[in-house]
Amino acid sequence: xxxxxxxxxxxxxxxxxxxxxxxxPGTAPCLCPRCGGRVHVRKPNSLATTAALLATAxxxxxxxxxxxxxxxxxxxxxxxxxxxxxxxxxxQEGEWPLxxxxxxxxxxxxxxxxxxxxxxxxxxxxxxxxxxRGRSKLFRLVEYIGxxxxxxxxxxxxxxxxxxxxxxxxxxxxxxxxxxxAVVVLTMLAAQSFDERLLWDTGDRG
Amino acid sequence: xxSVIVCHACDLAHRRDAVxxxxxxxxxxxxxxxxxxxxxxxxxxxxxxxxxxVLFALSNSYPMVTLELNGSFRDTTLLGAAxxxxxxxYAPVAALVLLTSLLAPLLEIVxxxxxxxxxxxxxxxxxxxxxxxxxxxxxxWAMPEVFMLGALVALVKLAALANxxxxxxLFSYGALMVVLAALTYVAPAEQFWHxxxxxxx
Numbered sequence: 001x002x003x004x005x006x007x008x009x010x011x012x013x014x015x016x017x018x019x020x021x022x023x024x025p026g027t028a029p030c031l032c033p034r035c036g037g038r039v040h041v042r043k044p045n046s047l048a049t050t051a052a053l054l055a056t057a058x059x060x061x062x063x064x065x066x067x068x069x070x071x072x073x074x075x076x077x078x079x080x081x082x083x084x085x086x087x088x089x090x091x092q093e094g095e096w097p098l099x100x101x102x103x104x105x106x107x108x109x110x111x112x113x114x115x116x117x118x119x120x121x122x123x124x125x126x127x128x129x130x131x132x133r134g135r136s137k138l139f140r141l142v143e144y145i146g147x148x149x150x151x152x153x154x155x156x157x158x159x160x161x162x163x164x165x166x167x168x169x170x171x172x173x174x175x176x177x178x179x180x181x182a183v184v185v186l187t188m189l190a191a192q193s194f195d196e197r198l199l200w201d202t203g204d205r206g
Numbered sequence: 207x208x209s210v211i212v213c214h215a216c217d218l219a220h221r222r223d224a225v226x227x228x229x230x231x232x233x234x235x236x237x238x239x240x241x242x243x244x245x246x247x248x249x250x251x252x253x254x255x256x257x258x259x260v261l262f263a264l265s266n267s268y269p270m271v272t273l274e275l276n277g278s279f280r281d282t283t284l285l286g287a288a289x290x291x292x293x294x295x296y297a298p299v300a301a302l303v304l305l306t307s308l309l310a311p312l313l314e315i316v317x318x319x320x321x322x323x324x325x326x327x328x329x330x331x332x333x334x335x336x337x338x339x340x341x342x343x344x345x346x347w348a349m350p351e352v353f354m355l356g357a358l359v360a361l362v363k364l365a366a367l368a369n370x371x372x373x374x375x376l377f378s379y380g381a382l383m384v385v386l387a388a389l390t391y392v393a394p395a396e397q398f399w400h401x402x403x404x405x406x407x
Binding site for chain 1: 210211216273280296299307343346349356395
């Protein structure tokens, strides 16, 4: 990286709260002169925190998909809905654009987040130097799309509120919804605790 | 020190020549946005915060959706969505829905009022720094746009069972989503400090 100088080499760091450039030699945390927040050279324990949150999310992804998120009782039948069976019902009703939306938001996005963050962590642990820009693009994508997994949780909350004790049907929340909500929160926290600069540090040191 | 700006995403140092009134500056190496300033006044931003507050009040005063079957009606409000989950014993999920759909947007509106009103009078809010940091921490958890799509999915599912009547709150909440997004675009964090440092000497 000839001609390019990093903040760390100049004794400068960026405040994570207000993004002010702060001059502070060494590695001890200091206070931001602009917003008063604590400023670190790199997010503390970034890799370990991200890995722990990610492992928990990956584990909970299984019950989130296997357990019913909702039990629905109508005049005609009782139905246990998992995330996937909810998608299939939408397809049967001919609502395929919505089915695709729920499938992507609830099944593809969490899985993609878990796989992508695992790969990014691995690349930092192993010190891979190739295609850093591509990997940082991937991280930003993961960070951006993560929130969309909440879609099904919101849909369930409205269904429950409307059909709770009505004459025509009863909807009970299932344990899958709890696991699913946890996956969304854990993957969001995992992305937040990952320090993107670690991807670039490998190249900057070599 | 003010003449160097370091990229928050890849740590590359850049020389900062001049702060233009309206500019979007990206890192030359990783493409992350270094800062963005707009030619907007504090009053412009406050006008958006006022509209957000009005839309938030409307969204919580009217039903979101009403269900009709053979002459019997049942409706729910925004808050009702979280209460339903809570009453079925799913307090953590209820808390998550409450935070992301209602509490985070509300705190965002209150925090912006608290920060911007004193700035208009060339003063500085007493807990400015603490509230600013709370605001940046909160922003990722406000998800009105995701809630709107979730509501759409729920309405389509219910339309198979009964008559679905969208309420005032559904429309005002949709508008709130747009205003909050506009606010994030028009008054990003960097803009706030641009105002704060320009006014308070």
